[in-house]
Amino acid sequence: MLKKQWKDYFLTGRMQSLRPMLVYIEIFILPVYIRLVILGKDNFSWKGAIGETVMVIAFLLVALSEMTHPIRPGKMYYLCPRSREERLREIRDAYHFRCGMHLIVMSVMCGTLYLMKGVNVYSAGYIFLNGILASFLSQVSNPNKSMLLNLFLTPAIIMGSFFQFALPTEKLQKEDIIFLICCAVFFLIAILPAFRAMKKCIDREIEAAAVCEEVQDHA
Amino acid sequence: MITFSDVQKNRGTFALQEVSLEIPEGEICGLVGRNGAGKTTLLNLLLGLLQPDAGSLQVDGLEYDGNEKELRKRLGCVLVDELFEGRLTLAENAVYFGSFYDAYDDDLYRERLEQFRLSPKKKFKELSKGEKLKCQFAFALAIRPKYLILDEPTANFDPEFREAFWKILKEFIVDGEHSVLLATHLTEDLDRMADYLLFLDGGELIFSGDMENFRDSYRIVSGEDYLIRNIPEKNVIGSEKGAYGTKALVKHKRSVPEELTSVPPTIEEFMYFHSVGRRE
DSSP states (O other): OHHHHHHHHHHSOOGGGOHHHHHHIIIIIHHHHHIIIIIIOSSOOHHHHHHHHHHHHHHHHHHHHHHHSOSSOOHHHHHSSOOHHHHHHHHHHHHHHHHHHHHHHHHHHHHHHHHTTSSOHHHHHHHHHHHHHHHHOOOOSOTTHHHHHHHHHHHHHHHHHHHGGGSOSSSOOHHHHHHHHHHHHHIIIIIHHHHHHHHHHHHHHHHHTTSOHHHHHHO | OEEEEEEEEEETTEEEEEEEEEEOTTOEEEEEOOTTSSHHHHHHHHTTSSOOSEEEEEETTBOHHHHHHHHHHTEEEEOSSOOSOTTSBHHHHHHHHHTTOTTOOHHHHHHHHHHTTOOTTSBGGGSOHHHHHHHHHHHHHHTOOSEEEEESOGGGSOHHHHHHHHHHHHHHHTTSSOEEEEEOSOHHHHHHHOSEEEEEETTEEEEEEEHHHHHHHEEEEEEOHHHHHTSOGGGEEEEEEETTEEEEEEEOGGGSOTTSEEEOOOHHHHHHHHHHOEEO
8 A cells, every 4th residue: 555655655746836936946945044153143163054954955855746746636537537536535645645754754854953952852743743734735636725824834834943042052031931931823824724724625626636627617 | 220219418608418328238339520519518517527417328227327337338438639648658647547447458559560660669759740649549549448439530540550550440340349539630530430429510410320310311402593593492512602503401302403513522612511500
């Protein structure tokens, strides 16, 4: 079962949807990365730089996976002999398999970060929480609401995680604790509700993807 | 047998109007009509990519509602859209999509690819338009369907391959149990090869029947204009006045005066006169 999922994952990736990811990299990730690694940090350390690079790679891998594996399969899949229930099950399984893979990548990344002492335990926790949310995002075909949510969520998650590197790895100062509280509040009032809305979009997309697009449009 | 019963479908400003037809087994059925006549809509309905607004369609008595899996096993298709995954090779595509079909025959697929001079190691996206259609045609044959549904593939085939293509279709239907539904604008080929004809115009099914019936039911007549004007108007589908006389498409050969030259119409003539109506 897992072997088939693994094989299908690599067979069905569609590289044509990479453009949004390049936009993310250019607008959000690179400037933050450059600021943190090269310019911004007075106390530059190789361990911190490697930790941040590991995080960049992890988020990029997950974003790449999400953008090349939209929930809705190609037209040919709908022409194959499958009942609606089978399609629904397969599409849902494939989505969960992807989420599982993303979670493994994010866990490895957070573990590496913490073991290298690139971040303190609170930051690692916050980054991991963001990593969990990022793992469940996916490309949906509804171009309006989901696009807006995606445009907000992905950079918010990635940038929020990056800023955790500004915190010292040793003892937290008062302003660091205030920063952490601000992050937690931002997470609770902005990221979490946006993620819930996005997850609802994804669930609806999975349901809708069980039937061909044209049929769904009509329905 | 494929059966449409009063099938209706509205798509924006276009409407397929209460189409009822039967496609018998063992025949090559040509589906013709102008651009926007409803050919692709009809094929998409048959392939379950669209749902009818009203009416029903059945394939061997099976409907999509409840028997989708069984029904789809019977249909192989070649569409203008690129159905295969572009970054995979022809072999990988077939292995992936073939796994959904019980009857998929990889040897047959490779045999057809070789016949069509396509390398299974080549990536799908690297093929030309015609080659992509050939590859999809090879796959459609390899799943051993009962019905082949083909949406205008012939226009992209080279003349040499077109001959091979028709030969394969003839072999496909030879047992009398398989059928082909082919939408095309290349009506000359259909004149030679098709056994059955469906003609759509503006979403309306104008003609549905075998080619013998088609050739018996209509005539292209030419001669003096006054003689053609004498034919009862209800029998004249379309006419065109030229420098040396008038030419018309008429129903029933019995209604044609003996002084006029009368020949069975080609599909192209039928479509042409149907669209022009009466023209002075």
